[in-house]
Amino acid sequence: MPDFTQFHLKPFLMQGLDDMQIKTPTPIQEQVIPAVLKGQSVIGQSQTGSGKTHAFLLPLLNGIDTTKDAVQVVITAPSRELATQLYTVATQLAAANPDLRIHNYVGGTDKSRQIEKLGNQQPHVAIGTPGRLLDLIKAQALNARTAHTFVVDEADMTLDMGFLASVDQIAGVFGEDLQMLVFSATIPAKLQPFLKKYMAQPLEIVIKPKTVIADTVDNQLVSVKGQDKNELIYKILTMGEPFLALVFANTKTTADAIHRYLTNQGLKVAKIHGGIPPRERKRVMKEVADLKFQYVVATDLAARGIDIDGVSLVINAEIPNDLEFFIHRVGRTGRKGLPGTAITLYAPGQEAQIAELEHLGIHFTPKAFKNGALVDSYDRNRRQARKPKTEERSLAIRGLAKKEAKKKMPGYKKKIQKAVAEERRRNNKIKKREEMRATRKKNKQN
Incomplete structure (x- = not known):
């Protein structure tokens, strides 16, 4: 059974994994960790709960040079909660290395206090929401230009929540030799222009779910x-x-x-x-x-x-x-x-x-x-699953037939026939739509 020793991570990270009782890498971790360690830019796509966070944090923390007083990694997340979660995992992994500085910058916190602290010392890893990170960069408090890696986590959610413009501005700060990592459960078409703008030949890693939702x-x-x-x-x-x-x-x-x-x-x-x-x-x-x-x-x-x-x-x-x-x-x-x-x-x-x-x-x-x-x-x-011997009238049509028959009004049969024809037309339309959908699905699979 594969374990994390295959990646030759630094002892403090192995200690962090052991403390968190994480023994076996997930499929996306097995593919992403070696690629990030080599310095490759990566687009990683896998379902929620597949282990994307550890997939990029482990190799990035492994590459931090704590002797340098400079920002080396910047990570964005689309919400305060997600950024805080990333920060928590990162600090747990790096707990055995007190020299590695990881800071979290999110909205709703004291920005002036953060600017004051950044004037004294820069973090090695800056994690935060796009808006707050951009504010600190514009205030020339966070010196992100020195970073060699930029991570966009939950990219599709970043797009949906309207933060891609801020992420775009942050990405424009870095140098041409930037390693960019983008992780998401889905990669929508509207995200493609951003990816092409900053990622020339990224390694695309897609882990297809065995089932849409877990079989548990x-x-x-x-x-x-x-x-x-x-x-x-x-x-x-x-x-x-x-x-x-x-x-x-x-x-x-x-x-x-x-x-x-x-x-x-x-x-x-x-x-x-x-x-x-x-x-x-x-x-x-x-x-x-x-x-x-x-x-x-x-x-x-x-x-x-x-x-x-x-x-x-x-x-x-x-x-x-x-x-x-x-x-x-x-x-x-x-x-x-x-x-x-x-x-x-x-x-x-x-x-x-x-x-x-x-x-x-x-x-x-x-x-x-x-x-x-x-x-x-x-x-x-x-009802649809049954196979009637002849075309079966719906309950609505049968009810109409009984009601009109009792009235015995002139033309009641034509009224019923018209209703039957209308229902048949509607059902045929639904059937054609389902057939077209099935054909598209089959073509996609082929």
């Missing part, structure tokens, strides 16, 4: 038709004893409403979203990490890259507008080989979104909440 996750689907969603969430959360449960909402307003309802029912619930002041978010995240909360309500701010150990249950109170976030949400549980449960609530009219998720390769187990428990339910596509 029990992925369930529950209809909320005719039920109060907040009440249903409360019942699901309290029907067992989850070690740690995350409830995801699409907006701050919905997250606030769910949090308020659950709190009024007597539960101690943490809340994480962009509307909460940074210091308060930091405090809440620490309390969650310290297991002071059993329940957390959050927006997608917490879905990407924030490692909260021990999440045993994820509830999607809403299907995310960007379906890619579904994978990141569900990826919070079932990590490190541990079992987890993900429950997605959906309302009538959202079948198309569910179908799109299934098209991505996500399999759901249909469930229904009855008598205080989630029980097996029917497949919502059970």
Whole structure:
């Protein structure tokens, strides 16, 4: 079985890995670490939870020359939480080397104090959010020009959150011999111009997931038709004893409403979203990490890259507008080989979104909440799965036929025939769309 000795890392890093009880490199670490050690620029793409952070931190920390009082590595992350997480991992890895200076620069902290400290001493590794790092560079406080490596972590999220312009300005500070490392779960087309601008011939490393979501996750689907969603969430959360449960909402307003309802029912619930002041978010995240909360309500701010150990249950109170976030949400549980449960609530009219998720390769187990428990339910596509001997009229058409037949009004048969023809046209349109999608998928695979 491969281990980290193959990379010939410095003793302090091996000690850090041992203290963190990390024994075996993941697939992306096996490919990225040697490339970064050689000084290559890399575009690394793999799913959430695959070990990207250690893949670039280990070789970069290994290459720091602590005898030089200069910035050697700059790392950006799109949120305060992600930057702080990177900083935490980096300091844990470098704990046995007190001469290696790693600093974290994020918004919501005292900028003037940071500028004052930078006037006395520069860090070897500067980690932070794009906005704050750029502010410190423009103030000529952080001397980033001396850095030989620039890392853009969670690049797709950086693009989505509108921070790519700041990252672009930071990248323009460095010299031509810069080693650039870009890591992301996905590489959207809009990111390509930036990559081509700064990366001439990068090594592209793509680790394809074996499954869209981990096979340790029990992925369930529950209809909320005719039920109060907040009440249903409360019942699901309290029907067992989850070690740690995350409830995801699409907006701050919905997250606030769910949090308020659950709190009024007597539960101690943490809340994480962009509307909460940074210091308060930091405090809440620490309390969650310290297991002071059993329940957390959050927006997608917490879905990407924030490692909260021990999440045993994820509830999607809403299907995310960007379906890619579904994978990141569900990826919070079932990590490190541990079992987890993900429950997605959906309302009538959202079948198309569910179908799109299934098209991505996500399999759901249909469930229904009855008598205080989630029980097996029917497949919502059970009608389409049947093979009728002749064309079967829908319930709506059959209801219309009965209603019009009772009236015995002139022309009622034509009215029914018109409705049948309209339904047939609609069904044919759906069928053609599904066939085209299947053809595109097959061509893509070929």
